[in-house]
Amino acid sequence: MTWNPFKKQDEAQVPVEESAKAARPEPSAGKGHATPKRKDAQEQNLRPLVPKDRKASAKAAKARQREKENAEYEAMRTGDINHMPKAERLPWRVYIRDYVDARFNLGEFFIPVAFGILILSMVVTFFAPMLSLPLMLLLYVYLFAAIIDVVIMWRKLKKKLIEKFGERSVAKGMRSGSYAWSRAIQLRRWRLPKPKYPKRGHWPE
Numbered sequence: 001m002t003w004n005p006f007k008k009q010d011e012a013q014v015p016v017e018e019s020a021k022a023a024r025p026e027p028s029a030g031k032g033h034a035t036p037k038r039k040d041a042q043e044q045n046l047r048p049l050v051p052k053d054r055k056a057s058a059k060a061a062k063a064r065q066r067e068k069e070n071a072e073y074e075a076m077r078t079g080d081i082n083h084m085p086k087a088e089r090l091p092w093r094v095y096i097r098d099y100v101d102a103r104f105n106l107g108e109f110f111i112p113v114a115f116g117i118l119i120l121s122m123v124v125t126f127f128a129p130m131l132s133l134p135l136m137l138l139l140y141v142y143l144f145a146a147i148i149d150v151v152i153m154w155r156k157l158k159k160k161l162i163e164k165f166g167e168r169s170v171a172k173g174m175r176s177g178s179y180a181w182s183r184a185i186q187l188r189r190w191r192l193p194k195p196k197y198p199k200r201g202h203w204p205e
Contacts, residue, residue, distance in 0.1 A: 076193040088193055092161055092169035096176060098204035099157050100183045101195040107146035107185035114139055150181045 075083035087093065121135045154177055161169040161176065170176050183191055188200075196202070 073192075079194040079196060081193070084193060090174075092165045092174070092176060093179065095161065095164065095204050096157065096180050097183065097191075097193065098196060098202070099160070100153070100180055101188065101191070101197065102200055102203045103153065104200060105146075105153070105184040106142075106149040107181070108187055110143065110146050110185055112187070113142055146185070150184055153184060154180055 071083060072085050075081070076085075076088065081089055081094070117135050117139045121132045124131045124135070157180055158170055158177070168174070188195060
């Protein structure tokens with residue numbers, strides 16, 4: 001019998017190969033179909049970005065927006081700050097409203113006074129034309145006085161805002177100045193959001 005030096009190596013290799021085969025998972029017998037291609041799987045996962053009924057979707061979006069605006073308007077009318085628009089909930093805007101509402105503003109009565117003077121000037125034109133010019137001068141004097149009053153108010157208010165909330169509260173993008181004077185020239189009962197207190201004199205801290 002001829003001695004084979006590679007016999008033990010071959011015999012040792014056979015169990016290793018068999019064990020490797022046994023360790024491999026067998027294909028599932030119950031699968032029953034081929035693995036789908038990547039392209040087909042991606043197509044199945046796609047969802048349409050545009051709704052089928054665009055008119056119905058746009059109508060529903062408008063209804064939701066209208067409902068939100070109505071709720072915000074009602075919150076401003078009742079003074080419910082928690083449901084007001086985000087811009088109206090800014091702390092410096094709340095301070096501006098309270099400050100303007102606490103003081104007596106000449107510009108608050110400009111519109112009714114101007115309307116009354118114009119009507120009165122039209123009436124006196126038929127009976128005493130010489131009074132038309134003094135009435136118009138009176139209107140301009142009142143206008144300039146209201147402007148000066150707003151300027152003085154804003155200078156004082158601006159200092160308080162910077163001290164309390166920093167430069168950000170009076171930055172150009174915040175439009176705090178226009179917000180203050182536009183509220184100051186409105187009649188108090190017509191202001192939105194509604195004043196926190198029914199009477200003047202309640203200054204913010």
